[in-house]
Amino acid sequence: LARRADALAVGPGLGRSEATEGIVGRLWREFPGPAVFDADALWWLARLDSEALAAHAGPRVLTPHAGEMRRFLADGSAAGAPPTAGAPPSAGVLEAAARSLAVECGLVILLKGPDTLITDGSRQARNTTGNPGMASGGSGDVLTGILAALFCQPQAGPGAPHRFDPFDAARVAAWVHGRAGDLAAADLGELSLTARDLITWLPRAFPAIVAPAG
Known part of the structure; x- marks a missing residue:
């Protein structure tokens, strides 16, 4: 399956x-295309x-x-950081560890949180x-799926392997994910938001990355 894939999302479930x-x-070692690693995959990679x-x-x-x-x-893998x-x-x-790990290992890190x-x-x-x-549970899985989907977009031009480079794909995915959450919260309130609500509002969130909200 991996040999036929344009991109991978590894970890959820x-x-x-x-x-x-x-x-x-x-x-991690062998897949030549872009891949997002989240959830349980991070547990193994941290070792x-x-x-x-x-x-x-x-x-x-x-x-x-x-x-x-x-x-x-804690495992000392973040750019040689000592165990904490x-x-x-x-x-x-x-955040400093994320930046160091990104530099040393050639990665993009999307460190999820309030900021x-x-x-x-x-x-x-x-x-x-x-x-x-x-x-809430499953929200991060939705983000992982958005990011993998962006990696599968058509080429932007001759010789361009993907529409977004990894940094831009991560930045856009985070924005769209949050925008879907904001739209869902405006309709349903924040208290009971679920991952399914985010998915429901994604079609309204994506157009905002190519056109002003109106």
Whole structure:
């Protein structure tokens, strides 16, 4: 299946069995196209050192929330960072680790949170859409799906392998995801938002990236 794929989304619903460790590692090393790694895939990747994380065959985007990013620090894989102990690292420490990991391993990191950071080490962006109601199960899986879908868009021109480079794809995906959440919240309220609500509002969110809202 991977040989026929234009892009991959790896992690949601995957589990943490020994078999999945091998699947994640092989896809990380060998899949030549763009791939998004999230959820359980991040659990396995956080166990790798920076040299192994840098040994990937194609564009890679990681989409950790703060807890998942802490695992990269705790295991010492975030750009050679020493294991952490005691109080959880601050948001600033996690963001610095994300930037360092992106530089050292040639990755794009989308660090999810109230002030989502997207970075490839040299560039960074903050997402301005979204609301607290989106902090519910499955919301991150929707983001992963949006990002993988953007990687599958038609070529922008001769010789262009994908419409978006990994950084731009991550930035656009975060914005559209948050915009769908804002539209859903305006209709339903934040308190009971679900991942399915985000999907329902995606058709209204996507046009805003190519035309002014009106």
